[in-house]
Amino acid sequence: MNCQECRRHLHPYLDSELEVPDNLSILEHLNTCGACQEIFEAEEAALRHVKAALTTDIAPTGLPRSVPHLLQHQDHQEIWRRAIAILVPLGVAATLIISLIWNTPSDRTPPIDGHEHGTALAFAVDHFLNLRQTASNESGLISLRLLAEHAEFNRLEPRQARAVYKELLGREARLPPSLDGDIGAARADGPALKHSPVEDLLLIETTDKHLFGLYVLDKSQVELSNLQLIEDAGVTEDLRVEHCPACRVIALTRGEKVFLMVASPDLGVDPMIQLVKKTF
Amino acid sequence: MVMDGLYRTAFRMTGDRTRSEDVVQETILKAYRFFGSYKEGTNFRAWIHRVLYTVFVNTIRDRSPRTAALDGIPEPEEKANSLIEELDRPTHIQRARAVLDAADDRIQQAVLELPQDLRMVFLLSTVEDLKYREIAEIVGCPLGTVMSRLFRSRRMLQDRLVEYAREKGLEVNPEAPGEDMRDGERK
Numbered sequence: 410m411n412c413q414e415c416r417r418h419l420h421p422y423l424d425s426e427l428e429v430p431d432n433l434s435i436l437e438h439l440n441t442c443g444a445c446q447e448i449f450e451a452e453e454a455a456l457r458h459v460k461a462a463l464t465t466d467i468a469p470t471g472l473p474r475s476v477p478h479l480l481q482h483q484d485h486q487e488i489w490r491r492a493i494a495i496l497v498p499l500g501v502a503a504t505l506i507i508s509l510i511w512n513t514p515s516d517r518t519p520p521i522d523g524h525e526h527g528t529a530l531a532f533a534v535d536h537f538l539n540l541r542q543t544a545s546n547e548s549g550l551i552s553l554r555l556l557a558e559h560a561e562f563n564r565l566e567p568r569q570a571r572a573v574y575k576e577l578l579g580r581e582a583r584l585p586p587s588l589d590g591d592i593g594a595a596r597a598d599g600p601a602l603k604h605s606p607v608e609d610l611l612l613i614e615t616t617d618k619h620l621f622g623l624y625v626l627d628k629s630q631v632e633l634s635n636l637q638l639i640e641d642a643g644v645t646e647d648l649r650v651e652h653c654p655a656c657r658v659i660a661l662t663r664g665e666k667v668f669l670m671v672a673s674p675d676l677g678v679d680p681m682i683q684l685v686k687k688t689f
Numbered sequence: 690m691v692m693d694g695l696y697r698t699a700f701r702m703t704g705d706r707t708r709s710e711d712v713v714q715e716t717i718l719k720a721y722r723f724f725g726s727y728k729e730g731t732n733f734r735a736w737i738h739r740v741l742y743t744v745f746v747n748t749i750r751d752r753s754p755r756t757a758a759l760d761g762i763p764e765p766e767e768k769a770n771s772l773i774e775e776l777d778r779p780t781h782i783q784r785a786r787a788v789l790d791a792a793d794d795r796i797q798q799a800v801l802e803l804p805q806d807l808r809m810v811f812l813l814s815t816v817e818d819l820k821y822r823e824i825a826e827i828v829g830c831p832l833g834t835v836m837s838r839l840f841r842s843r844r845m846l847q848d849r850l851v852e853y854a855r856e857k858g859l860e861v862n863p864e865a866p867g868e869d870m871r872d873g874e875r876k
Contacts, residue, residue, distance in 0.1 A: 420840055424814060426821055444778045451785035456815060462793035463816045468696035
């Protein structure tokens, strides 16, 4: 590679856009060419400086406002648009009357229902974004408290829990062998089983920090046939489980990764917990 | 953080804090509404910046209905790469130093002076670290156009900062042109 070819790749190189062979060729050339090396270093330093100058701004606290507020606001706007389009042809008088009716503060807009599937997904995003914001600046916009802090768990009977584990061990090779023990011992180490008070959701945290979510399809009859494995959140030491008290969103956070799960009643007997987003 | 990135991009595009907050709010709302279009396993930041781009273009259209796109300058016929090779080493170094000597507010102002189409690509790449391919999807243009816009935006930014350095008498004198060739230039 000569200098001309090398400099032609300057920006893709600095932006890490080159394929490995091209990257290696550039590096080889830079190792032997002082002029190009100087150019690349100068341009890289300049780009870093520019980036630093442009990343000083952070989003204001309180941005975005809460999702329900935004959605309701937008719904109101949409209602107004439609109302005007219909009422104008009917005459000014009718428009005024009906507008007054619509303008009266009321609960005409259906309240945001966290149990609605689409809205639940919206909540998932909301929680993700605000989770990050809350963690970074303690603004407390929407605080997802730790599940253990606000929930009164309905623990399964040991017999039932043991059966669940055995069933899981039979189906899931990912479970470590150490789990092949008495569920009672595992529970003694901590809240191995967490049963959401909000939904028919059972979270099982193993001693190896594997976490499984199970949806209890029939709350009155907690049996294996009524349990559905939703996701293995992986092994971690710093896994946090946060359950929205208002809707069916469960956020599992581990470092930079967020696992979001949403329970929806609209999906029948199909998987009722969805792993919405795995990595951000 | 995703929210900071959205706000930064919106602010650098609008140049106005209130408008940028509105753009971000609208972006979040649209993201909620169309969350189903996000494909699992793809870059969430790129996806939500695409939403933001759409919102921003819509705000421009709302303000001046005859304008349906970002302001910009005609795309050059020359390939993006050809923009790079014509500079010699002293010029490269001189321009890079002008950037390094520039204060933050001057850089921010110079970015605001970039045409919107170049500025958007510049911000998404240089500040938000999105890949060329992702940016091409966001702004809806070919990969080559993204590269061209990116290189031109960087070139224009340097031009403005060099100009500023000259105005302030801060110009870093380039080294003698002949030294470039003695320093191992290989053609």
